[in-house]
Every structure is written in C-alpha cells, then in structure tokens.
Amino acid sequence: GAVVSQHPSRVICKSGTSVKIECRSLDFQATTMFWYRQFPKQSLMLMATSNEGSKATYEQGVEKDKFLINHASLTLSTLTVTSAHPEDSSFYICSARDTGGDYNEQFFGPGTRLTVL
Amino acid sequence: GQQVMQIPQYQHVQEGEDFTTYCNSSTTLSNIQWYKQRPGGHPVFLIQLVKSGEVKKQKRLTFQFGEAKKNSSLHITATQTTDVGTYFCAGYTSGTYKYIFGTGTRLKVLA
Numbered sequence: 001g002a003v004v005s006q007h008p009s010r011v012i013c014k015s016g017t018s019v020k021i022e023c024r025s026l027d028f029q030a031t032t033m034f035w036y037r038q039f040p041k042q043s044l045m046l047m048a049t050s051n052e053g054s055k056a057t058y059e060q061g062v063e064k065d066k067f068l069i070n071h072a073s074l075t076l077s078t079l080t081v082t083s084a085h086p087e088d089s090s091f092y093i094c095s096a097r098d099t100g101g102d103y104n105e106q107f108f109g110p111g112t113r114l115t116v117l
Numbered sequence: 118g119q120q121v122m123q124i125p126q127y128q129h130v131q132e133g134e135d136f137t138t139y140c141n142s143s144t145t146l147s148n149i150q151w152y153k154q155r156p157g158g159h160p161v162f163l164i165q166l167v168k169s170g171e172v173k174k175q176k177r178l179t180f181q182f183g184e185a186k187k188n189s190s191l192h193i194t195a196t197q198t199t200d201v202g203t204y205f206c207a208g209y210t211s212g213t214y215k216y217i218f219g220t221g222t223r224l225k226v227l228a
Contacts, residue, residue, distance in 0.1 A: 032214070034215065036218075043221045093159055095160075105150065105162040105165060106150075106160075106207075106216065107162070
C-alpha cells in the first residue's frame with residue numbers, strides 16, 4: 001500500500017515556540033492531505049484539509065493563524081503550530097488521499113506526538 | 118454539524134467470541150470507510166462501502182452498510198488477540214470532500 005511519512009515522530013518544546021510537522025506521501029501524489037488531532041483514547045478530530053496550491057480549509061473552531069498549513073507540492077504538506085502552549089500537546093496525524101487508487105482511501109502517517117512544556 | 122457515533126465505546130471479549138461495532142451518522146452518507154488503529158499506532162484502512170445495503174467480507178470480518186446509508190456495522194467472528202485495537206468508521210458526505218471519523222470502539226481480547 002501507499003506510504004505516508006511524518007516528521008518528527010516526537011517533539012518536546014517550550015511554551016511559546018513554534019513547531020513544524022511534515023507530512024509526505026512517498027510513492028503517490030496527493031492533491032489533498034488532511035490534518036487530524038487525536039487526544040488519548042479519543043477519536044480523530046479533523047483540523048483542516050490541505051489542498052496543493054491553494055489555501056487550506058479549516059474546520060470550525062480551529063484557528064488558522066495558530067495552525068499554519070502549507071501544501072507546496074503534491075507530496076508534501078506541513079503543519080506549523082505557532083506559539084505552542086501546553087494545551088496544544090496532542091497526537092497530530094496527517095493523511096493523504098490517493099486519488100488514483102481504487103477506493104479513494106486515506107493513508108495515514110505514523111503521527112507526531114507533541115508535548116509542550 | 119455532521120456527527121458520527123459508534124457503540125459500544127469499549128468491548129472486552131474472550132478470545133473466540135464474536136464482536137460487533139455499530140456506526141451511526143446524523144446525515145446520509147455517500148460512502149463509509151472502516152479503519153483499525155492498534156495501540157500506539159495510526160489508523161489503517163480496512164474497507165470502503167458505497168452501495169445501500171452492501172455487505173463485504175474480509176476473512177473473519179463482515180462489514181455492512183445500512184439501507185438508508187446512515188449506519189454501518191463491523192462484525193468480527195471468533196476474535197483473536199491480533200484483533201485488539203480501536204475500530205473507527207469514517208463517513209463521507211458528497212460535497213464536503215472530507216471524512217468524519219466516528220467516536221471509535223476499543224476492542225480488547227482476553228486470551
């Protein structure tokens with residue numbers, strides 16, 4: 001199956017700093033990528049839809065100035081958590097949709113665990 | 118907004134017992150997908166259902182899409198310890214261009 005990588009897998013930062021998370025589709029092109037946030041033992045909450053070459057679409061309640069998304073190429077989307085605070089600590093997962101696949105399925109990255117001190 | 122609920126939230130079964138999780142959407146869906154997330158891992162795609170009343174099988178797993186395309190179920194026959202994890206449904210509504218994940222059902226299998 002298609003592979004999506006995420007980097008870094010874990011990051012610990014001080015409050016007030018910014019953290020960039022990369023999501024790459026390794027063997028397919030993804031015009032659309034999704035960013036999710038998952039709290040322990042909870043479901044995946046869609047934060048935003050990242051579209052190559054255009055602005056991301058944010059879900060209600062997600063601050064676009066705090067969670068900056070850039071989808072500069074067909075294989076890379078980045079999420080930057082700006083001025084991170086302890087309440088931003090979470091598991092962030094990206095997914096990429098293989099529009100050329102049979103099922104239009106989403107392939108998930110391994111996730112990034114962010115801890116803000 | 119659209120909501121996708123799953124029941125039960127948790128299920129503990131003895132190895133060899135059957136297991137079913139139910140998924141209910143507040144809106145009619147174009148299609149529904151099922152994912153499995155192992156503890157500490159990321160969601161992995163299992164299957165997609167598109168047609169009203171569709172039933173698909175994968176070995177011991179049976180997936181069903183309701184006639185009204187607002188609910189779905191996943192049934193596992195004779196569970197094994199490898200079935201442990203959280204099962205999520207994800208519903209897609211035409212025009213929204215996104216999947217909304219269900220609340221998930223966490224399955225524990227006792228050997």
